[in-house]
Amino acid sequence: MFKVLIVDDELYICEMLKKLIDWQGLHLMCVGEAGDGMLAMEKIRALKPDIVLTDIRMPGVDGLEMVRQMREEFPALFFVLFSGHKDFDYACTAIKYGVEDYLLKPVNQKKLNRVLERIVAKLERNSAESEEKTRKEEQLEYTLERLRAVCVSQILEENVKIDSVETFNRECQCRYRGNDVQVAAFKLDVVNWRYPQENPLREKRFIMNKIGDEALDFLEKESIYAEKFLCGELLYLMLETEDRDLERYKRLFREIGLFMERYPSYHISMGIGIGPKSPGSYRDTFQSAREAVYKRLVEGTDKVLFLNEEEEKEPDEETLPIDTYRRGFSSAMETCSEIEMQKWTENIVEEILGGTESVYKKLVRLRNLLEEVLNSLCESGGEEMGISPEEVKRAGMAVFEYTKEEWLRRFVKNTILENFEKYLDFKKIQEARPVRDAKKYINAHYREDITLELLAEKVYLNPIYFSTMFKKEEGMNFSKYLLMVRMDNAKRLLGNQTYTIAQVAELVGYKDYKHFSKVFKKTVGITPNEFRRLNY
16 A cells, blocks of 8 residues: 545645545555645655645645655655646646646546556556565675675685685675774673573574674774674674774774663673784684684673783694593493483583683583584484484584573583483383383283293394393293283183183193193182182
């Protein structure tokens, strides 16, 4: 529906026009009326109509003056003028102001609707063209965003060599003039977030994009060229400036803080990197900004974070004894000891968090630890463990979402121990499965000649090992369980008076009637005949 505003100082004219217009057929709606040009301008600004039908002669600001002023503010607005006088000067002025048509009173209904039909066709065409233009602009913006995200990811992972500003500009579609740049990284965090709470990625990306726009507007006022790079969970800004003006960054963060008042359920942190150590060393710049912003884990959120002199040095080589920690994990898995797994988990988590590496590297190590442990548990337990690769990945990435070290420590420990408990429960079920399958076979084939060797073969186990496992699970050996099943079924069959005792004996696996009676009496305490007489 397109919106129409009617302007005339005579109320009956407004009512007449409303009756003349084919509102439904033309997909139009009347959003208001005004009795003079001044009020009409206020309503145009407030109601944003698509079409204005206005008289020329009105008290105060007349129709032509109103059109002149509003044309400057709303160049896409359509105007149709009415007049009771056939005045050539009016018509010329109306054409000069870009009025769509000029109609004489009394207004002819057919002519009015034809004019409106022509305007609606233009509006629809303009709307479609505008939508297509917007769609193309959004697609182009999205493509550029993805291109830059991939480029920065490759720079951080050393998958692409950027050795000059020209190469960077070409790869990222930017226009930096030299190597004097600084990078800031932003991290958005949900207040009091805990796994497995949903991480609203779409909303976070929307807010991060808006933060980037706010930052670019601020820097433009400071005459600094910058571009934004939304890469994963972080937003990077690369500024073309040689000085690391900390006060400027603080002013920028205050500006963003005002914007973030609209989103009270989020924290925002800003990390400032170091400049390139050599021409084209963009990886150092982006990496140092990333490491600075993740210091929020120990220094808190909603602030600007910097690397100190020690942290700006080249990072040390990996110091965590990987083989040692894997041996500890393997030992706990082999012994199925919850106490040993708990002790190992506490030691390894404390060793990582207590190390001298940057916070970001600690988080990466915790993520890798968590994913490796969960994958190992899944591989040992199979798909029935109930942990999908997607869940393993999600748990690993959750490490980067915690804003307090104690919450992170508790999450990693609990995740490992809870899933180890799942593994132990699964292992018990798996160990009991051969016995369960053997019992199922016995219950279905108790009439037949069943031996320990036959059952062991059915469940693919050594007879001696199977015998030990069966007794451990059931509290009795295989032969006693088989006897119990046969006697229970004999009692049931004795209730059927059509069967003789000999027939019952044969139905439960005894070919010798006398042997069956002897076994029955020894097990039940009375003979089969006495049991039938007493119970049936």
